[in-house]
Every structure is written in structure tokens, then in C-alpha cells.
Amino acid sequence: MGVTAMLKNQWPDAPFEIDCLNDLRPYKDEDEVIVMAAVDPLGADDCRRIAAEVLDEKPLILFNPRLSSGEVGVGLNMRRIQNQFLQTFLVTYSIRPLGDIGSVFRRYPGMWQVFVEDKEAPGRYRVAAERPSRPGGEALEYIIKSALNPGAADAEGQGGQPGLLDQISSTVSSIQRFMKSISK
Incomplete structure (x- = not known):
């Protein structure tokens, strides 16, 4: 009031x-x-x-x-x-920071874009991926991981299995996301 x-x-x-x-x-x-x-x-x-x-x-x-x-x-x-x-609303403009590594962005009618910091141009960002729906959870984590470590993601994408440390890291990240969502 x-x-x-x-x-x-x-x-x-x-x-x-x-x-x-x-x-x-x-x-x-x-x-x-x-x-x-x-x-x-x-x-x-x-x-x-x-x-x-x-x-x-x-x-x-x-x-x-x-x-x-x-x-x-x-x-x-x-x-x-x-x-x-x-979910009954149409998101026409959204920018959600992802810590200090990038953001998820949308300007209707465009697609959802994931930006990550460009290592070759400090202070600048580059498009890591575009999706028709808002990426979240493991999909967003994979996009960021692929953008920051392209070689590691390519090895996994070609049928290579992630190492034990990668599996543990992924599991811990998933648990942290779960605990954070519960605390909200």
C-alpha cells in the first residue's frame, strides 16, 4: 500500500x-x-x-x-x-545471471540463449547454445560444461564414459541443486 x-x-x-x-x-x-x-x-x-x-x-x-x-x-x-x-504466461523478456560465468537470456520471439564468458575477450560473452525452451538443471549444466571445456564434452558425446571424478562431481552438483530447490 x-x-x-x-x-x-x-x-x-x-x-x-x-x-x-x-x-x-x-x-x-x-x-x-x-x-x-x-x-x-x-x-x-x-x-x-x-x-x-x-x-x-x-x-x-x-x-x-x-x-x-x-x-x-x-x-x-x-x-x-x-x-x-x-507456465500459463508467455515469457517475452528474461535475463537470469548464472553466477559470474554467464546468463540465460530470451527476447521474444527469439529462442532461449545461454551466454558464457568469452575467455579470448575478457568482459565479453558469447552464445553457447540456443534452445526453443528454457534450459535448466542438467541440460543447462551440460551446455555450460560443453562451452567451458569443449574437449571434455566432445569425448562424452562420442560415446566415451565420464570418469569416476566427473560422475561424483555431477552427482554432488545434482544433490546441491536439489537441496537448494528444497530450501526455497
């Missing part, structure tokens, strides 16, 4: 309405488009409710949604509901 009041004060002549999810109905029937900015975990239920109300009537845009957080404990079922809800 405080952010809503601040925005209304900063944009008194805005050609659009600024409302809060705490309002009983933060949109009007005559609105052409609804934009929800930075919805946090506490507003997730209201966001899903409004999306259900306007389904097939008007476009709904989510800008920087943060519907789940490590700060707010949610169970596996709630996380599944949130993921199913977010």
Missing part, C-alpha cells in the same frame, strides 16, 4: 491507474490491460485470483514476479501450483 501511495504521488498525471493488490478489486472493467509489477510471495494468491477473474477477457502482464522466496516457507504442492500458474 505504501508503494502504491508513493507511485500515485510521483505520477499524479499518469494516463493509467495505480492500485494495490490489497484493494478489493484493483482493476476496472474498462481497463484494456492489467500490469502487475513485482508481485511478491504475499501477493501470489491475489495475483492468481485476478488472473482467473480476467482470463480470456484482457491481457495480464507480470513484470518481475517473485511469487516464491526462500524467506517464505512454502511446501512442494504450493511451489507446484505457482509453477503451473507461471
